Structure formats: C-alpha cells, structure tokens
Amino acid sequence: MSPEEGVLFIHAPSCIKTMVYPALCSNVSYDARHLTLPRSDTSAMTTHRLSKPHAKWVLALCIAALVCVVAAIVAYNTAQRAPGELLRYAERRAEGHPKLEVITKPLAAWLRPQIERPVSKVPEPSHQGQQPASLPPQLYAHNGQPAATVLTVSAAQPVIQTLPHLITPSDDLATRLRAARPGDTFELLPGHYRMLRSIRLNQGGAPGQPVTLRAARPGTVVIESTAAEGFVVQSPYWTFENLLIRGTCPIHSNCEHAFHVVGKATGTVIRNNHIENFNAHIKVNGLSRHWPDQGLVQFNTLTNTAPRRTGHPVTPIDIVAANDWHVLDNHISDFVKADGNQISYGVFMKGSGQHGVIARNLIICTSQHISQPGQRVAASFGGGGTDPASCRDGRCVTEHSHGTITSNVIAHCNDFGIYINKANQTRIERNTLINTYGIDIRFPTSSAILLDNQHDGMIRARDGAALITPTIN
Numbered sequence: 001m002s003p004e005e006g007v008l009f010i011h012a013p014s015c016i017k018t019m020v021y022p023a024l025c026s027n028v029s030y031d032a033r034h035l036t037l038p039r040s041d042t043s044a045m046t047t048h049r050l051s052k053p054h055a056k057w058v059l060a061l062c063i064a065a066l067v068c069v070v071a072a073i074v075a076y077n078t079a080q081r082a083p084g085e086l087l088r089y090a091e092r093r094a095e096g097h098p099k100l101e102v103i104t105k106p107l108a109a110w111l112r113p114q115i116e117r118p119v120s121k122v123p124e125p126s127h128q129g130q131q132p133a134s135l136p137p138q139l140y141a142h143n144g145q146p147a148a149t150v151l152t153v154s155a156a157q158p159v160i161q162t163l164p165h166l167i168t169p170s171d172d173l174a175t176r177l178r179a180a181r182p183g184d185t186f187e188l189l190p191g192h193y194r195m196l197r198s199i200r201l202n203q204g205g206a207p208g209q210p211v212t213l214r215a216a217r218p219g220t221v222v223i224e225s226t227a228a229e230g231f232v233v234q235s236p237y238w239t240f241e242n243l244l245i246r247g248t249c250p251i252h253s254n255c256e257h258a259f260h261v262v263g264k265a266t267g268t269v270i271r272n273n274h275i276e277n278f279n280a281h282i283k284v285n286g287l288s289r290h291w292p293d294q295g296l297v298q299f300n301t302l303t304n305t306a307p308r309r310t311g312h313p314v315t316p317i318d319i320v321a322a323n324d325w326h327v328l329d330n331h332i333s334d335f336v337k338a339d340g341n342q343i344s345y346g347v348f349m350k351g352s353g354q355h356g357v358i359a360r361n362l363i364i365c366t367s368q369h370i371s372q373p374g375q376r377v378a379a380s381f382g383g384g385g386t387d388p389a390s391c392r393d394g395r396c397v398t399e400h401s402h403g404t405i406t407s408n409v410i411a412h413c414n415d416f417g418i419y420i421n422k423a424n425q426t427r428i429e430r431n432t433l434i435n436t437y438g439i440d441i442r443f444p445t446s447s448a449i450l451l452d453n454q455h456d457g458m459i460r461a462r463d464g465a466a467l468i469t470p471t472i473n
Contacts, residue, residue: 117435119370119412128362129301129331130218130274138239138269144207146269146296148328164214174199182237183209188221195225198260204235207267215242218272224248230258234287239269247277253310256280261295263287271298279310280318284325285351291392293323301331307372311340315383321351321392328357333364335376342374346410348383350399350421352392356381358405365413370435378410378436382421382446398424398445406430416440417457420448420465428453441465 139147164187167176173193177186182205205211213231215221223230223245230245240259247255258275261268261284268284275281281302284292302316314337319325327347337344346363349356358379365376382399400423407430410417417436420426422445429451433439438457441448444464451470453459461467 117370119366119368119435122364122367123362123409123411123434125331125362128329128360129299130272131299132218134214134217134242135272135299138210138271140207140267142207143294144237144267145294145324146267146326148296148298148326169193177201177213178203180204180211182206182211185212185214188213188215188243190215190220191222193221193223195223195227195230198227198229198232200232200234201238202234204265205237205267207237210237210239210267210269212239212241213243214240218242218274219244222246225255225258228254228256229260229283231260233259233261233265233268233292234263236264236266237268238265239271241269241272244274245276249277252279252308253312256312257283259283261285261292263290263292265292266294268292268295269298270300271296272300274301275316276301276303277305278316279308279312279314281316283318284322285320285390286322286392291322293325295319295322295325296328297326297330298328299330303331303333304335307336307338308344309338314344315346315348317347318345319347319349319351319353319356320386320390321353322349323354323392324356325349325353326357326359327361328359330361332361332378334367336366336372337374337376338372343384344374344376345380345383345419346376346378348380349403350381350383350396350423351386351390352396352398352400354401354403356400356403358403359407361408363408363410363417365411365415365436367412370412370414372414375415376413377415377419378413378417378433379405379408380419380421381405381423381426382419385421396422398422401425403427404429408432409434411435413437417455420446422446423448427451431455433457441467 141147162183162185164185165176167173167186167188169189169191173195177199180186180201180203203211221243223243225245225247226249231240245258247258249255255277256279258278259270259282261282263286270282282297284295286292297317308314314335316332316335317327332346335344335346346365347358347361349358363378365378366372381403386396386399388395399421402425403423404427405418406427409432411434413436415437416439417433418428418431418439420441422443424445424447426446426448428439428448431453433453433455436455436457438455439450439453439459441461442463442465446465447468448466449468449470450459459467
C-alpha cells in the first residue's frame with residue numbers, strides 16, 4: 001500500500017520512543033546509543049497503519065524538527081554558539097508549553113549525548129592535588145603574602161617552628177584551638193575525628209608565625225563533618241595541612257563548606273589536604289568591611305563522590321571580594337550540581353577582587369557521564385556575577401581585575417572551560433583545554449590577553465568584550 005492509502009513507513013533508527021508519536025515505537029526497542037528491532041522481526045522496515053490525520057500530524061512534526069535543526073545550524077554558524085548552548089536554549093523556550101515539551105524533552109535527551117563527547121580518558125595528576133608526604137615549611141614574603149614556592153632569603157621569612165600541641169580524637173578540638181597563640185602548631189594524632197558543629201577561630205597568628213593545624217602525615221587523620229561550615233576562620237595567618245576532611249550530611253545542603261574564610265583572616269593557607277563532599281569546599285568572602293586578602297590554596301584534592309543535590313552554589317573554591325589569592329597545583333573534580341539552577345564552577349574569583357592567580361591546577365568538571373544535567377565551567381573570573389552588597393566596591397563594576405589563569409589542564413566540561421565575566425586586564429596563557437566549549441569572554445568591562453593556549457573548542461568574545469591576542473616575535 002502507498003502513503004496515499006493511509007500507511008506510513010517508519011525506518012527503525014528514526015523512531016525514538018515518545019519523541020514524535022508513542023504508538024510508532026511500540027514494537028521498537030530503544031537504547032541511548034542506538035536503536036534496534038526485536039530479533040523476531042524479519043525486516044529492518046516496520047509498517048504501522050495510521051489514519052490520514054495522524055500521518056499528516058506526524059509528518060508536520062518531522063518537518064518542524066527538520067526546520068529546527070536547520071535553524072540551529074544557521075544560528076551556530078552566524079552567532080558562534082556552541083551546540084549545547086543551542087540545545088539548552090531550545091529547552092528553555094519550550095518550558096511551560098506542555099505540547100512542545102512532549103517533543104523537546106525526549107529529543108533533547110537523545111541529542112545531548114550525540115553532541116557532547118563522552119569522557120574517554122581522564123587526565124591523571126602529574127603533581128597536582130594532595131601529596132603523599134608533608135610539604136616543606138611554609139614561607140612568607142615580607143608583605144605577608146604566603147609564598148607558593150621557596151623564595152630567596154632576602155624576599156621571604158621562614159616560619160618559626162615550635163614543638164606541637166598534640167590533640168587526640170577524644171579531645172574537644174574547638175576548646176583546644178581557642179587557646180591558640182601566634183606560632184602555635186596543633187598536631188592531630190592519627191584517627192577519626194567528628195565535627196558536629198562549626199569551629200570558629202577567633203585567635204590568629206602573624207606573618208612567619210602562623211597558627212597551624214595539621215596531621216603529621218597525609219592520610220593519617222580523617223575529619224568527618226556534619227556541620228554546615230567546618231572551620232570558620234575569622235583571624236589572620238592560619239595554616240591547615242595534611243588533613244582529610246569529608247562531609248557526611250545526608251542532606252547535601254547541610255554540608256556547605258569545609259573552610260569558610262572571612263573578614264580579617266588575611267594570610268590563610270590551605271595546603272596538602274583532601275576535601276570531599278561539600279558544596280563549596282573552600283569559601284572566602286568579606287565581613288563587616290574587612291577582607292581576607294593574600295590567601296594560598298595549594299596542593300589540595302577537592303572532589304565529590306556524587307552529584308550535589310542542592311539549590312545552593314556548588315563551587316569547590318569560591319572566592320568573593322578578596323585580593324591576592326593564589327590557587328595553585330590543586331586537583332579539582334566532579335562538581336556536578338543536580339538541583340536548583342544546576343550551574344557549577346570548579347573555581348572562581350569575583351566580587352571586585354584583584355590580582356587573583358589560578359595556576360597549574362588539574363580541573364575535571366566530571367570524570368564520567370559528561371551529559372549529566374546542568375552546566376559545568378572549570379575556571380572563571382566573575383562566575384555568574386555578585387550581589388552588589390557583597391562586592392568590595394559596593395557595585396562590582398568589574399568582577400575581578402588583573403587576574404591570571406595560567407598553565408592549567410582543564411577537561412570534560414559541558415560548557416566553557418574558562419569563562420570571563422566582567423573581569424578586566426585578565427591574562428589567559430598556556431592552558432590546555434580538553435573536551436570543553438573553549439574560552440568565553442563577556443561584557444564590555446571584560447578584557448583578556450590570550451597566549452599559547454591549547455584547546456579544542458572556540459575562543460569567543462561577546463557582548464562588547466575585548467579580546468587581545470598578542471603577536472609573538
């Protein structure tokens with residue numbers, strides 16, 4: 001019989017369950033990768049008898065889908081939009097229209113793994129993340145900035161070492177730390193420690209005389225936390241090293257931060273730790289017009305073992321309105337946000353701060369299933385923007401100034417690997433981006449110099465942003 005007689009011929013691979021017309025798929029099995037017919041079928045062509053009105057309706061939907069695909073291709077070529085952005089745009093446009101959602105939702109679910117490359121190989125850390133042995137003593141520059149590497153004697157001052165105060169798992173950790181004085185070292189003896197409430201650190205150290213909380217060796221001390229915020233650092237010159245801190249909240253919104261660095265906590269050092277299962281493992285922001293400047297986050301492993309079921313921000317290193325923070329040599333991975341707006345970042349600095357450095361990190365947005373719901377960006381100056389009340393200048397005309405993103409390896413992000421949002425005089429150099437959309441620079445107050453970046457996505461400057469690619473002689 002011919003189509004004029006009311007029979008529509010559907011080839012099995014074009015039939016996607018519930019995508020166009022559910023009845024067409026009753027005899028077809030569906031798989032996320034491919035479609036196959038049951039073994040009992042003797043032909044790759046299956047015939048379904050439809051009434052003429054139904055056939056015309058299906059044909060009209062197919063034509064509409066084809067028009068959408070053509071329009072998407074044209075938009076991509078003319079507007080420099082990544083395919084995933086167009087897919088998310090189509091989903092947003094269909095929201096609230098049930099008849100359209102019946103078509104767009106299954107279509108999007110099928111298309112997403114087709115346009116997003118799977119996680120084929122996850123880069124292994126070369127030197128990033130927690131090290132198996134303790135690091136050399138922390139050094140400080142004469143201006144109080146914690147040094148990322150050993151500086152010359154004339155430019156840095158060594159830490160004054162004292163015999164440690166020993167703490168056991170049965171001790172009250174908060175009580176012991178309240179007695180801290182400049183130069184004190186508190187050493188946790190091997191074992192498991194429970195943190196049921198936040199520990200607020202109101203006594204601090206000085207340059208060259210920090211207060212240090214540490215394990216003698218990495219891997220010997222485990223702190224399990226059900227507190228919304230673990231260590232709340234409110235005083236200057238604290239150092240935390242060699243710890244394993246794990247959030248254990250059944251409700252993910254209840255485990256916000258392992259470290260919350262606020263106000264007068266200048267010179268905070270967080271190094272050589274393994275921290276997992278928090279929304280924002282390290283959170284930094286101002287308090288009462290004081291700003292915790294000159295921080296160092298180095299050689300840490302920051303990860304989550306499952307997508308975060310929360311509407312709260314998910315960003316392992318979240319720095320707002322602070323100057324001169326250096327984020328170096330860390331291994332940051334698996335920061336999927338499953339609820340809320342589903343947008344997450346590996347690290348950002350925003351809130352009108354200055355002179356931030358994001359360097360030599362390994363940032364993997366997800367180590368498996370890149371097409372999980374949501375959008376994941378690895379590194380950003382500006383993030384998604386800041387409420388003016390939280391901005392250092394009270395306005396956030398620029399989100400960040402004079403920042404540097406350099407020598408990072410960034411992989412498997414279903415959005416841009418690097419995003420610059422209202423950040424001026426940014427340097428982006430010698431980064432390697434694998435399986436991301438590339439580098440995105442946005443808004444008139446943004447300007448960036450790009451040099452020697454290796455990437456398989458696009459470089460895009462939009463909405464008035466200034467992109468400067470220097471000429472190398």
